[in-house]
Amino acid sequence: MSATATLNRFTDFMVGPARFMNLLSCFELGLIDALRQRGGQTAAELGTAVGATSNAVEQLLLLPVKEGFVAQDEATGRYSLDALAEVPEADVQRVLTLMNMIKVTMVRQVFYLTESVLTGTLVGLEKLYGFQGGTLYDAVAEHKDLRESWATLMDNVTAHIDPWFFDNITVPAGARVLDVAGNTGLGAILTHRLKGSPGLHVTTFDLPEKEKEALENFRAHDLEGRCGFVGGDVFEGVPAGHDIVLIKHFLDMWDKDEVRRILRSVHRSLDHGGQVNILVPVYPENTRESAAVDVDFFPAFFLGCTMGQGGPQKMSAYRELLEECGFTVTNTVTQDPARLLPGTFVVHGILSATKTS
């Protein structure tokens, strides 16, 4: 790549923040909805409909017109939906949930990425919310805007990904299952729903403050005898007495050294032959030849916005970490990027492994 080509490629990065908010703002203002209701509107008509000047409408619609999302009639200047007319409303809503999560948890925070990396703390959360010494997952408890944007997105992700996970793992009848970092019990409930068998028992393991809500959830789902909760910290030890351990949506939050500590804790808790099943975003094996945008997203997300550390690894790296910690990997599954839900870009992987040493 020539020096000129390299620097010109930089311009595509430079417009990234503006481009993101311009597109999202067209939805937030209601311009896209107004055009869905009635095509062929002028900038002035749209401006009146959404409470903006016609000048602002003209400026903000340049980008969707350039992209072919919206059409503009050359002679009259009137706007209509173009490609966006073909997108089902439900898909738009799903994608807007993701865009809103990015807006609320990242757009401002990422300004402080360098300071966050240097300190290993979330400087953005401190500067913007006065929140110190914790992660985004702690901050959502205190800040409604963070919680709503984050929880709505994660509910979408879990609803879509967890069934795929359970389709691809084996849970024998009567197994004693431990869901590590199982939050308030959703994973345990899903295990019963998707892998239910006589005698199956699932224990949610997470910080003690999650217990009350988890037990309420078990009661609400009529699973009181078949689910349990153990409070504790995975870095201090994982409760023993289980055949199968699940680790979903968790390892990507940690630096490799912490991932090793987690896997060793799990290893100690299992008997020989015990199994672990991991669900985690995975980077493409060949960074250079990938068209995927997950490597564009996750480093800034984890280092600057959610943890101050962490980030996904390649499937091969997770495999090595498991082997290093005394497991033999028995199965791996990677999502086919071509079959992700439209408008999503996170490729998940599943690793199943057995304690063999």
Added chain:
Amino acid sequence: MSATATLNRFTDFMVGPARFMNLLSCFELGLIDALRQRGGQTAAELGTAVGATSNAVEQLLLLPVKEGFVAQDEATGRYSLDALAEVPEADVQRVLTLMNMIKVTMVRQVFYLTESVLTGTLVGLEKLYGFQGGTLYDAVAEHKDLRESWATLMDNVTAHIDPWFFDNITVPAGARVLDVAGNTGLGAILTHRLKGSPGLHVTTFDLPEKEKEALENFRAHDLEGRCGFVGGDVFEGVPAGHDIVLIKHFLDMWDKDEVRRILRSVHRSLDHGGQVNILVPVYPENTRESAAVDVDFFPAFFLGCTMGQGGPQKMSAYRELLEECGFTVTNTVTQDPARLLPGTFVVHGILSATKTS
């Protein structure tokens, strides 16, 4: 474009903020400099050099590796510069000035784009700086971080663009020139330097608070008798008695209605045959078929970060506005996008026009 293709295109927008800060952070942390000094370093070595964990270094370098800016040896995992090795240091610095301006004046502020459009005010400046009722150009007077990032960039732009402007306009010997919104006199000084002729006199017209610094600048450049300053507000009237009016880096800040008011003020101030020369960013004529990224950038920049209104127009729109206001356009020049400085994306245009009605 199918619904799936449309939504997948959205993912490229979604990663925009993360991608921008990830790349910039690699420079801010000193990772690129460290690799320029010595190739073949591991993540751990780089981490020690810049004060970050090796995990963070690995995460942040994924993107530059994917883009081919940085190379990673497959066997050893060691990093070296790839395409970035070919880019002259001075070009890197110039591009980082632009990226820093975007970071400081846009990344956080653009979060409030929708509210800014609905109110016509800079909600981001208010929320982040407690700055109310003004523009970025007012806020730079009070906030050093905004001022430094903004002024450094504009000095770069002016040094590069204004000579091109003066190359393309005619200023006859002895002309009386008025530089509208001439700030603290730089345009007047450049007119003398680049168009100097016996009897040439240039008056800077701007808000009265600019007078002191402008007069000091004229003295420092030994131009006391040949430059002057008039304080006033362009929306209340433009001083008469000039042959040629210059309007540089100004019309893009305003909504079309305000552009009309400015052009009508200028028209009233000129005698029949008087000329106006405009320097302004211009959008491509065919939005749909353009690969340019200026429409990705400017709407969010002006509406959300600098003015709460405004934004560039197409050359054809500026031509129409001039004709509407009683001018005949005599010459237009548009920068060739292929000949912009590498790593810049703003295409400027020049319009020269004569008062004919």
